[in-house]
Amino acid sequence: MKIVFLLLALPPNCFLYLALAGLLIAPRFRRLGYTAICVGLLTLTLLAMPVVSNALLVGLEQNLPLVPPANDMPQAIVILGGDLTRVTEAPGAMSGRLTLDRLRAGAELQRRTGLPVLVTGGIVQPDRPAIADIMATSLRDDFGVKVKWVEDASVDTWQNASLSAEILRKENIHSVYVVTQAWHERRAVIAFRHSGLIMTAAPTSIEPPLDPQAFDFMPHTLSWEWSYYALHEWIGCLWYAIR
Numbered sequence: 001m002k003i004v005f006l007l008l009a010l011p012p013n014c015f016l017y018l019a020l021a022g023l024l025i026a027p028r029f030r031r032l033g034y035t036a037i038c039v040g041l042l043t044l045t046l047l048a049m050p051v052v053s054n055a056l057l058v059g060l061e062q063n064l065p066l067v068p069p070a071n072d073m074p075q076a077i078v079i080l081g082g083d084l085t086r087v088t089e090a091p092g093a094m095s096g097r098l099t100l101d102r103l104r105a106g107a108e109l110q111r112r113t114g115l116p117v118l119v120t121g122g123i124v125q126p127d128r129p130a131i132a133d134i135m136a137t138s139l140r141d142d143f144g145v146k147v148k149w150v151e152d153a154s155v156d157t158w159q160n161a162s163l164s165a166e167i168l169r170k171e172n173i174h175s176v177y178v179v180t181q182a183w184h185e186r187r188a189v190i191a192f193r194h195s196g197l198i199m200t201a202a203p204t205s206i207e208p209p210l211d212p213q214a215f216d217f218m219p220h221t222l223s224w225e226w227s228y229y230a231l232h233e234w235i236g237c238l239w240y241a242i243r
Helices: 002-009 013-025 030-047 050-060 097-113 131-142 157-169 182-195 221-242
Strands: 076-080 084-086 093-095 117-120 149-151 175-180 198-203
Touching: 013 030, 030 050, 030 221, 050 182, 050 221, 076 097, 076 157, 076 182, 093 097, 093 131, 097 131, 097 175, 097 198, 117 131, 117 157, 131 149, 149 157, 157 182, 157 221, 175 182, 182 198, 182 221
Parallel strands: 076 117, 076 175, 117 149, 175 198
Antiparallel strands: 084 093
């Protein structure tokens, strides 16, 4: 139900529904209907421009805590769960594109530092295993990295942080690297600091600012996806900051 709400309420989908609603009410409420149509279509067009989606992402990736504090070096690596891809073979799912990117970066960091790994993420699709279990198997079989802790009950980034902190405090660990996409790190910082852990961001990659060319102002379907991720994070950061 939560996923359905997010798909309906978050940009850019909400602007499509706004335009459709305007189309439906225009015969009776002409001015209101045409206004809704224009706002919806204009915003959809803007969010489809690479120059806009890139600016939204780059803004999220500024001023992240990328350097570990000298007096509190990380003692473990936490890899956040992301998406799953449904498959017919057992166990019915595999790591999605975003999750695989996090696993790759986490495995590289583990080989470089030798630190123990915690994966975190609960059930994100009905009738499929917890994403943390899928991640642990992939790290072992695909990347040759052993996972020490599996947190498989969390349903969002806030719980990723709080439930991981419960596990790590029992091991006297209070400083960690957190691996996820750079645009997700800002929200993770808020959540992990609230949990009491000292967090160093270990992003999969950082989006470089565009040097805009003419075609960056032309709508591209992929930009809708990046605009969705960016606006989801900006709204999530605001929610986490006031909760």
